[in-house]
Amino acid sequence: MRTEVRTTANMNINKNIAISETGFVFNPLTGDSFNTNRVGQEILRQLQKGASIDDLYKHLTDTFSVDKATAEKDLADFFMVLKSYQILIEV
Amino acid sequence: MAKISYERPVITKLNTGTMNKFGTRTEFAPVTHIDGVSVKKLIADYGSPCFVISERTIRNTYRNAVRAFKTRYPKVQFAWSYKTNYLNAVCNVFHQEGSWAEVVSIFEYEKALRNGVAGEKIIFNGPDKSEEDLIKAVENNSLIHIDHSDELYMLVEVLGKIKKKARVAIRVNMDTGVYPMWDRFGFNYENGTAWATINKIFAHPELELVGLHCHIGTYMLTAHAYSVATSKLCDLAINVKYRYGKNIEYLDLGGGFASANTLKGSYLQGGDIIPTMDDYAEAITSTILNYGFKMDELPTLFLETGRALIDDAGYLLGSVIAIKRLSDGRRATIMDFGVNLLFTSFWYNHRISPAQEISSQTEDMVLYGPLCMNIDVVRESINLPLLNKGDQVVVHRVGAYNMTQWMQFIQMRPRIVMIGMDGTPHVIREKESLDTMLRYERLPEHLEKIG
Amino acid sequence: MSTKKQKITVAVTGLNNIDSPGPGIPVIRALKESTAFEVRIIGLSYETLEPGLYMHDLVDKSYQIPMPSVGTQPLLERLHYIHQQEKLDVIIPNFDAELHNFIKVADILKNAYNIATFLPTQKQFESRHKSVLYEFGKENGVKVPFAKMVFSPNDIYQLGSEFTYPVAVKGKYYDAQIASTPEQAVNYFYKISAKWGLPVIIQEFVSGNEVNVTAVGDGEGNCMGAVPMRKLYITDKGKAWAGISLADEKLVEIAQTVIANSKWKGGCELEFIKSKDGEYYLLEMNPRFPAWVYLAVGCGQNHPEALVKMALGKKVKPFKDYEVGKMFIRYSYDQIVNLSEFEKISTTGEL
Numbered sequence: 001m002r003t004e005v006r007t008t009a010n011m012n013i014n015k016n017i018a019i020s021e022t023g024f025v026f027n028p029l030t031g032d033s034f035n036t037n038r039v040g041q042e043i044l045r046q047l048q049k050g051a052s053i054d055d056l057y058k059h060l061t062d063t064f065s066v067d068k069a070t071a072e073k074d075l076a077d078f079f080m081v082l083k084s085y086q087i088l089i090e091v
Numbered sequence: 092m093a094k095i096s097y098e099r100p101v102i103t104k105l106n107t108g109t110m111n112k113f114g115t116r117t118e119f120a121p122v123t124h125i126d127g128v129s130v131k132k133l134i135a136d137y138g139s140p141c142f143v144i145s146e147r148t149i150r151n152t153y154r155n156a157v158r159a160f161k162t163r164y165p166k167v168q169f170a171w172s173y174k175t176n177y178l179n180a181v182c183n184v185f186h187q188e189g190s191w192a193e194v195v196s197i198f199e200y201e202k203a204l205r206n207g208v209a210g211e212k213i214i215f216n217g218p219d220k221s222e223e224d225l226i227k228a229v230e231n232n233s234l235i236h237i238d239h240s241d242e243l244y245m246l247v248e249v250l251g252k253i254k255k256k257a258r259v260a261i262r263v264n265m266d267t268g269v270y271p272m273w274d275r276f277g278f279n280y281e282n283g284t285a286w287a288t289i290n291k292i293f294a295h296p297e298l299e300l301v302g303l304h305c306h307i308g309t310y311m312l313t314a315h316a317y318s319v320a321t322s323k324l325c326d327l328a329i330n331v332k333y334r335y336g337k338n339i340e341y342l343d344l345g346g347g348f349a350s351a352n353t354l355k356g357s358y359l360q361g362g363d364i365i366p367t368m369d370d371y372a373e374a375i376t377s378t379i380l381n382y383g384f385k386m387d388e389l390p391t392l393f394l395e396t397g398r399a400l401i402d403d404a405g406y407l408l409g410s411v412i413a414i415k416r417l418s419d420g421r422r423a424t425i426m427d428f429g430v431n432l433l434f435t436s437f438w439y440n441h442r443i444s445p446a447q448e449i450s451s452q453t454e455d456m457v458l459y460g461p462l463c464m465n466i467d468v469v470r471e472s473i474n475l476p477l478l479n480k481g482d483q484v485v486v487h488r489v490g491a492y493n494m495t496q497w498m499q500f501i502q503m504r505p506r507i508v509m510i511g512m513d514g515t516p517h518v519i520r521e522k523e524s525l526d527t528m529l530r531y532e533r534l535p536e537h538l539e540k541i542g
Numbered sequence: 543m544s545t546k547k548q549k550i551t552v553a554v555t556g557l558n559n560i561d562s563p564g565p566g567i568p569v570i571r572a573l574k575e576s577t578a579f580e581v582r583i584i585g586l587s588y589e590t591l592e593p594g595l596y597m598h599d600l601v602d603k604s605y606q607i608p609m610p611s612v613g614t615q616p617l618l619e620r621l622h623y624i625h626q627q628e629k630l631d632v633i634i635p636n637f638d639a640e641l642h643n644f645i646k647v648a649d650i651l652k653n654a655y656n657i658a659t660f661l662p663t664q665k666q667f668e669s670r671h672k673s674v675l676y677e678f679g680k681e682n683g684v685k686v687p688f689a690k691m692v693f694s695p696n697d698i699y700q701l702g703s704e705f706t707y708p709v710a711v712k713g714k715y716y717d718a719q720i721a722s723t724p725e726q727a728v729n730y731f732y733k734i735s736a737k738w739g740l741p742v743i744i745q746e747f748v749s750g751n752e753v754n755v756t757a758v759g760d761g762e763g764n765c766m767g768a769v770p771m772r773k774l775y776i777t778d779k780g781k782a783w784a785g786i787s788l789a790d791e792k793l794v795e796i797a798q799t800v801i802a803n804s805k806w807k808g809g810c811e812l813e814f815i816k817s818k819d820g821e822y823y824l825l826e827m828n829p830r831f832p833a834w835v836y837l838a839v840g841c842g843q844n845h846p847e848a849l850v851k852m853a854l855g856k857k858v859k860p861f862k863d864y865e866v867g868k869m870f871i872r873y874s875y876d877q878i879v880n881l882s883e884f885e886k887i888s889t890t891g892e893l
Contacts, residue, residue, distance in 0.1 A: 025102065032104055034105060035102070035103050035888065037098055037101050037450065039099065040100040040102050042100075063095060064094055064096070077099075078099075078101075078102070080416060081101075081102060081416075084420045105590065356739045356740055358739045359613070360613030360614070362614075364642065
């Protein structure tokens with residue numbers, strides 16, 4: 001069974017990540033729990049659906065009042081953190 | 092459809108740190124105005140970073156201190172500690188309120204004179220007074236607080252030359268139960284040096300011993316230490332009366348009262364643990380009143396408190412230059428002010444508020460200043476709301492020492508603005524420029540051309 | 543019995559019933575067994591993994607409260623919110639590190655919300671600090687091992703002949719280590735000061751048997767109850783694993799003297815060393831109930847209940863007797879908890 005969804009050229013998101021409405025995130029792979037804000041939830045959900053980076057930019061700029069440059073910068077940073085928490089896994 | 096307002100995505104691991112966010116909202120409440128003036132406008136008009144001083148806060152704090160002491164003791168005189176903040180505008184607010192001047196160098200002494208303070212209302216403290224300095228102080232009839240015996244002998248010599256008398260006090264250091272003990276200034280009480288020095292002064296008719304001075308430390312968290320200090324000064328005063336029949340005119344308890352800033356390494360918040368002005372006043376005045384002076388021979392109580400009177404009135408406004416992530420994953424925020432302006436960040440964890448509306452999300456970060464220099468760390472770890480480039484912040488309680496101990500290093504020093512009683516901002520110190528710096532440089536002729 | 547119990551709501555901190563337990567759960571058990579009150583318990587927690595949060599048979603509802611280090615203002619605001627939901631009658635704080643703030647806001651809680659506490663005064667609280675315990679002992683007629691505050695490793699090297707090693711190295715709030723050399727003491731200095739700030743206390747080491755007393759004072763010089771206990775088994779963290787109540791009249795007398803002389807208000811734990819020649823040295827006075835306070839209940843003295851009565855202004859008669867030879871034996875227990883509960887306390891701060 002595939003448990004990861006390919007998100008970018010070399011990054012997969014753990015499919016079993018549980019995200020609640022309150023922003024509570026649980027990573028069953030590591031047992032860690034997290035708290036994320038509205039935009040963070042949105043990104044994780046999109047990633048779980050298999051969104052590509054370009055899909056994400058479009059989704060963020062369509063949904064939130066943010067320009068592409070800011071979204072790009074913030075996303076790069078966010079991915080780094082997700083990687084360090086093993087929510088995103090390099091392949 | 093209207094878009095949802097955006098906030099940078101953040102994800103934090105639960106149960107890792109010591110903070111929980113419930114109940115800490117006030118700490119992060121935006122501070123958008125100071126004395127009714129918009130922070131945004133202050134930065135637009137005067138630049139970022141920029142120091143702001145509230146005249147209203149100075150006057151209120153000062154009046155509260157005067158009330159605390161004068162309602163307990165009949166004769167009280169404050170002297171503004173110039174080194175804490177010697178901007179003329181600040182000094183003159185204190186002088187208008189009735190404060191004398193307390194100075195520790197000839198530079199500060201002349202500043203006080205130029206501010207219009209009468210010579211006899213200047214207390215000249217400190218270990219560094221030259222022969223010329225002493226002559227000037229004697230001629231102006233100022234109060235000279237002798238710090239060491241070399242100064243005493245030099246003063247005797249000077250007085251012999253100019254055939255004048257001087258009004259003096261000695262600085263006394265002592266064990267008040269607070270450590271480390273400040274014994275580098277003045278004459279020690281416990282080992283008898285202070286009393287021996289008093290005897291020497293009485294052997295010289297050109298010296299008149301009018302006061303006794305001590306300054307037991309800084310950021311004193313216990314009012315009790317002041318009771319101990321006061322009783323030791325009282326003991327010397329009573330002994331002077333007994334032995335020489337002379338009434339000591341004043342006891343100067345110095346300063347050292349704490350402000351509500353939180354010291355690094357302190358577990359609890361500064362504001363929750365410091366004694367109030369009334370606590371200090373009670374400790375000092377009740378000790379003198381109960382010591383056994385005759386009512387008409389009570390000495391005047393001099394106070395030189397600086398920090399506790401000015402810290403709250405000072406703010407530093409600044410902006411975020413950049414945010415980045417360090418290799419170990421920590422968030423780093425670079426501000427346009429650093430240790431060059433916020434000298435007290437070496438020992439305080441200042442309260443820092445955002446100056447605009449914020450989300451409820453917070454993150455831990457390192458706060459760096461703008462200097463290209465590794466020491467420029469305003470805070471190793473602080474939990475703040477999400478900040479973005481260009482966001483503005485207000486640093487609280489920076490009125491004491493920052494505007495005197497700041498340094499011109501890499502960056503020029505910024506404007507200082509005082510918000511007057513009617514809410515009008517006044518520039519009280521201009522920002523520095525390249526010309527400011529070049530004014531003092533001299534270029535030898537052979538180095539004038541580089542090509 | 544026909545008399546109806548009075549219904550009250552009591553908020554309690556210290557739900558960290560872990561291997562080095564906080565007193566919260568034992569205090570709650572004592573209150574749940576009260577004959578005078580029917581108590582609804584509101585748990586106040588700092589962390590999301592405090593076991594008490596999940597003990598729903600003892601704790602009726604829980605709230606996260608801000609860490610003591612953020613100050614009294616956020617604490618008051620949080621308590622304001624909690625009081626709006628729960629109508630608190632009494633708060634019993636159980637952590638040393640939070641007491642300063644609770645004492646500071648006690649009057650506000652009483653006047654603005656009519657929430658009662660029964661805490662020592664700020665002055666009493668400070669007077670038994672480890673850093674000044676030696677003076678406290680002199681004033682209140684109890685022997686205390688000689689101690690000094692140190693602010694830097696250098697201070698330790700300069701202690702010289704004032705101490706002979708080994709010495710005890712102690713933190714301002716918690717932690718105590720025995721150092722046999724100055725180097726070891728410096729090592730502990732770094733560890734302890736990093737966690738609890740300065741000063742660190744160096745205390746003369748007295749050898750003998752440790753005996754403890756849990757007691758409660760009415761603030762006017764009366765000791766309302768005191769039960770002495772000797773630890774029978776100690777964990778690697780120095781906490782009692784098992785203990786037994788003692789018939790030590792002299793020890794009870796000393797405890798009563800300390801409480802009478804200091805006019806102690808509230809619960810406390812007195813830790814003594816009984817030296818080989820039978821002298822009692824006060825090592826520490828903790829300004830709240832110990833984690834083993836439930837032993838007192840088992841011996842017939844319900845100290846937490848007495849404290850709540852006094853907090854609510856009721857007359858209380860001092861306990862005279864207690865059962866000697868009663869033991870407590872602590873055990874750990876694995877609760878099974880659903881992630882949804884952890885999620886709830888983590889994201890909403892309530893459970």
